[in-house]
Amino acid sequence: MFWSDSSLHGGLARPGTFGLVHMPKTRLDDDAIACRMTFVGSSMQGIAYYILSQLVVWEVDFPGGVDINNIKFRVVVWAVSEVLLIMVVALNYLPPKAYSRVFKFSMFLMILDFVLCTIWLPIRVHKTYGLRSAKEVFTGQYNGTGAPAGWNWMLSLLYGSSAVVGFDASGHVAEELKNASTVAARGILLSQLVTGGCAFAATILWLFCTPPLEVWFDLYAPQPFVQIYALALGKGPSVFMTILAVVGLILNASIATVAASRLVFAVARDGVLPFSSWVGRVTDDGRPKNAVTVMYCFGAVLLCTILPSNVAFTSLVSAGGIPTLAAYAIIAFCRLCFTPNSFRNTRFGLGIFARPFYAIAFVWNGILFAVYASPFSFPTTGKTFNYASVIFGGATVLGIMTWWFTPAEAWLPKQRIEKIDQEVEHVPDQASDKVA
Numbered sequence: 483m484f485w486s487d488s489s490l491h492g493g494l495a496r497p498g499t500f501g502l503v504h505m506p507k508t509r510l511d512d513d514a515i516a517c518r519m520t521f522v523g524s525s526m527q528g529i530a531y532y533i534l535s536q537l538v539v540w541e542v543d544f545p546g547g548v549d550i551n552n553i554k555f556r557v558v559v560w561a562v563s564e565v566l567l568i569m570v571v572a573l574n575y576l577p578p579k580a581y582s583r584v585f586k587f588s589m590f591l592m593i594l595d596f597v598l599c600t601i602w603l604p605i606r607v608h609k610t611y612g613l614r615s616a617k618e619v620f621t622g623q624y625n626g627t628g629a630p631a632g633w634n635w636m637l638s639l640l641y642g643s644s645a646v647v648g649f650d651a652s653g654h655v656a657e658e659l660k661n662a663s664t665v666a667a668r669g670i671l672l673s674q675l676v677t678g679g680c681a682f683a684a685t686i687l688w689l690f691c692t693p694p695l696e697v698w699f700d701l702y703a704p705q706p707f708v709q710i711y712a713l714a715l716g717k718g719p720s721v722f723m724t725i726l727a728v729v730g731l732i733l734n735a736s737i738a739t740v741a742a743s744r745l746v747f748a749v750a751r752d753g754v755l756p757f758s759s760w761v762g763r764v765t766d767d768g769r770p771k772n773a774v775t776v777m778y779c780f781g782a783v784l785l786c787t788i789l790p791s792n793v794a795f796t797s798l799v800s801a802g803g804i805p806t807l808a809a810y811a812i813i814a815f816c817r818l819c820f821t822p823n824s825f826r827n828t829r830f831g832l833g834i835f836a837r838p839f840y841a842i843a844f845v846w847n848g849i850l851f852a853v854y855a856s857p858f859s860f861p862t863t864g865k866t867f868n869y870a871s872v873i874f875g876g877a878t879v880l881g882i883m884t885w886w887f888t889p890a891e892a893w894l895p896k897q898r899i900e901k902i903d904q905e906v907e908h909v910p911d912q913a914s915d916k917v918a
Contacts, residue, residue: 519742519777520802522570523784525735526563527795528705532728533562535708539717550704550792551865559704560788566732567785571778573736574743577767581740588733595726596680600687606714607691619689626699628860640853649673654741667830739777747773793865800854800870805877807851814843 534555537548546552550559573584607613614622625634652669656662692698693713701709711720747770750761765771787795818840832839855871 519746519780520784520799522735522738522742522777523563523567523781524795524799525731525738526566526570526781526785527559527788529566529728529731529735530559530562531704532708532724532731534559535703535705536721536724538703539708539712539720548702548704553789556788556792560785563785563788564782566735567778567781570732570735570739571774571781573733574739574774574777575769575771578769584733585737588730588737591726591730591733595723595730596684598723598726599684603711603714604687604691610714611693611697613690614692614694619686624695627858633856636849636853637858640850649677651737651741655744664829667828671830739774743770743773743777746770746776791865793867793869797869797873800868801873801877804851804854804870804874807847807854808874811844811847811851814840814847818844 534548537544544552544555546554549555573581576584604613623634625631627634627637629637650670652659652666652673656666659665691710691714693701693710697713698706703709708720708724711723715723746755747762747764749755750758750773752758755761761772761776762770763772784795784798787798818837822837822840855868855874857866857868859866
């Protein structure tokens with residue numbers, strides 16, 4: 483719940499300076515766009531789970547049961563998710579000054595949620611079903627996936643690390659920041675430190691607050707934490723905590739949409755996307771309104787895949803994320819092996835720690851890639867298989883074929899490179915941000 487796409491601190495540029503008229507056009511990572519766009523859609527399903535889990539808390543008799551394998555329930559999940567997506571995207575049409583209030587309110591809700599979960603929740607757990615022992619928390623394990631013990635640990639690592647995401651958002655909106663080479667980098671570093679620290683503390687605390695296994699496996703809500711709220715706090719307070727989580731997640735998802743829409747805009751500005759001239763158009767105050775509309779259309783279509791099969795939806799979401807992990811791993815590997823002593827003009831150099839961090843980044847992203855591309859439950863059937871690996875493999879084959887048969891001039895015309903060089907040479911000092 484403590485999610486860090488709120489790292490956009492640093493001061494947005496004045497209205498009308500979106501993209502900084504003198505900034506050179508830049509090709510951004512298409513994989514990052516796919517990851518961000520699918521992340522927004524998948525967040526809507528997660529928020530819908532919070533809301534619909536209250537059906538279990540209040541023992542509402544839903545036809546066919548509150549189960550994602552129930553087509554009637556999937557229709558409700560889809561409908562709620564679509565409405566939530568409209569709300570999230572609508573926030574992105576607000577003018578910059580109004581949206582800054584949304585950002586500040588989002589930060590307030592996250593802090594409030596974190597405080598309540600770290601103070602109120604454990605106190606109530608102690609008075610109800612009781613806190614788990616340190617031995618259970620730090621040494622206990624249970625393999626409910628059917629996977630080998632080693633792979634079960636890897637799946638646990640994946641879900642534990644999923645709390646630390648979104649800290650790179652300020653890098654995606656760097657063109658809207660003053661002094662971006664310092665502000666965006668500082669935003670990423672501070673956001674990661676805050677998120678990592680808070681996520682670690684919250685994870686340990688929640689492990690202590692988890693009910694005994696025999697109780698845990700009786701929880702069948704789509705979002706079990708809502709039932710934990712009900713067990714520890716009571717039905718009424720669980721509604722309050724659910725509302726708090728839902729509103730906070732909606733606001734955070736809108737911030738994720740900010741980052742993703744800027745990526746879509748930047749790629750469209752380079753003439754890469756279909757209808758680039760329309761997608762890359764900005765409003766009078768500098769907002770990429772059409773790119774936000776593209777984000778909505780993409781998310782709405784993605785959510786429709788919930789209807790035939792939830793496996794299709796989760797596989798597409800994973801397929802949108804694993805190319806980014808693969809790209810991050812490759813970049814770290816290339817920096818470690820081929821250019822460890824290059825690019826030394828950064829404002830936040832790692833110095834003697836550069837190579838160890840390159841190695842850590844390569845191994846970490848490689849592990850996450852392997853886990854995200856694997857099945858999450860065993861034995862694997864057609865209903866539990868993670869088709870992200872198939873999608874990624876097919877896209878990779880098509881990419882290689884395209885690279886092989888398409889001339890380089892078609893990908894990046896020489897005229898565009900010359901234009902970028904000219905724009906860089908004529909950047910005024912006050913708008914320039916000599917990025918490393």
